[in-house]
Amino acid sequence: MNIKKIIDSLYETNQSSKEELAYIINNISGEDFQYLQERAYETKEKHYSNTVFMRGLIEFTNYCKRDCSYCGIRRSNKDADRYRLSVDQILECCKTGYELGFSTFVLQGGEDPYFTDEIICEIISKIKELYPDCAVTLSIGEKSKESYQKYYDAGADRFLLRHETANHDLYDSIHPEMTLNSRIECLNSLKDIGYQVGAGFMVGIPGQTTENLVEDLLFLKDLEPHMIGIGPFIPHKKTPLGKYEGGTVEKTLIMLCLTRLLLPKVLLPSTTALGTLDSLGREKALKSGANVVMPNLSPTDQREKYELYENKICTGDEAAHCRVCIEARINSTGNVVDMSRGDHVDYL
Ligand code: 5AD
Numbered sequence: 425m426n427i428k429k430i431i432d433s434l435y436e437t438n439q440s441s442k443e444e445l446a447y448i449i450n451n452i453s454g455e456d457f458q459y460l461q462e463r464a465y466e467t468k469e470k471h472y473s474n475t476v477f478m479r480g481l482i483e484f485t486n487y488c489k490r491d492c493s494y495c496g497i498r499r500s501n502k503d504a505d506r507y508r509l510s511v512d513q514i515l516e517c518c519k520t521g522y523e524l525g526f527s528t529f530v531l532q533g534g535e536d537p538y539f540t541d542e543i544i545c546e547i548i549s550k551i552k553e554l555y556p557d558c559a560v561t562l563s564i565g566e567k568s569k570e571s572y573q574k575y576y577d578a579g580a581d582r583f584l585l586r587h588e589t590a591n592h593d594l595y596d597s598i599h600p601e602m603t604l605n606s607r608i609e610c611l612n613s614l615k616d617i618g619y620q621v622g623a624g625f626m627v628g629i630p631g632q633t634t635e636n637l638v639e640d641l642l643f644l645k646d647l648e649p650h651m652i653g654i655g656p657f658i659p660h661k662k663t664p665l666g667k668y669e670g671g672t673v674e675k676t677l678i679m680l681c682l683t684r685l686l687l688p689k690v691l692l693p694s695t696t697a698l699g700t701l702d703s704l705g706r707e708k709a710l711k712s713g714a715n716v717v718m719p720n721l722s723p724t725d726q727r728e729k730y731e732l733y734e735n736k737i738c739t740g741d742e743a744a745h746c747r748v749c750i751e752a753r754i755n756s757t758g759n760v761v762d763m764s765r766g767d768h769v770d771y772l
């Protein structure tokens with residue numbers, strides 16, 4: 425197979441066969457990889473020109489009732505120093521963010537039963553009341569369709585729920601007591617309700633094969649989410665997967681490029697996990713078709729406790745510092761920051 429030809433056809437048609445995708449993932453390197461990155465970047469440019477959207481991330485609780493075997497805030501990690509932000513603290517983060525120019529707030533947390541639907545709705549309505557021009561994104565895991573509807577009615581605009589892997593056996597191997605089917609049902613409910621929906625996966629999960637990664641790509645092509653979060657798996661020593669190797673920067677970048685080519689208009693973040701593996705990881709992602717960054721607005725005194733994986737960057741940096749730092753990184757790639765809500769182009 426001729427790699428450049430496959431890339432050209434993918435660039436033209438936004439489609440590719442399983443075999444071709446697997447061939448690229450297994451064989452691409454050097455000049456061909458650069459070619460793939462250029463085609464992915466051009467595709468991003470076509471729909472979003474040279475802009476990158478910025479979202480403010482607020483990690484409001486690290487309590488979690490789940491036990492995912494890769495995640496540092498799993499319930500069995502008794503060494504995790506647990507915290508919850510109060511409603512007022514969350515609003516304070518939004519205020520800081522708003523003053524720095526942010527107009528999307530991403531509320532992320534473990535699946536923490538303390539935050540009942542009532543409290544979540546209160547938080548959403550308060551943010552919307554104070555900042556009606558801002559978008560609210562939730563990233564709080566699996567809930568019933570009724571709950572998702574309540575949050576939507578309270579004003580939530582978007583919901584992030586990575587599918588993590590689209591292979592049932594691999595999914596089962598890292599998610600005790602959870603099923604991929606229930607994850608997919610949640611994603612479908614969120615879409616039905618009218619959210620802009622984000623799915624996504626980790627690269628380099630122990631046992632993950634090239635075929636599994638192709639399954640992720642084809643799953644996403646079929647689901648057509650508005651946003652797709654892709655990051656390398658990074659081992660956390662206080663978890664069952666702590667002794668395994670993590671995902672690589674290269675493989676993650678390939679997956680970002682292929683995702684951009686298969687879903688040309690998708691909102692694709694350059695993730696903190698990539699920035700953790702490689703000090704220029706986020707810039708490389710922006711060169712591979714990513715068009716969103718999510719700097720942290722969480723209070724610095726709690727930040728390091730939201731440790732999904734080890735050595736996470738920015739845990740000591742004030743929101744204002746990250747805001748400036750990340751803008752400089754974006755500019756270094758020839759892009760400019762767009763501080764608007766940053767809705768999906770089909771959603772405007
Ligand atoms: N390495 C990389 N990503 C992780 N996540 C959770 N734990 C890890 C880890 N050890 C990701 C999951 C989740 C998102 C919030 O963080 O994909 O959906």
Ligand code: FES
Nearest residue numbers: 738741746749750
């Ligand atoms: Fe936080 Fe650079 S983005 S220090």
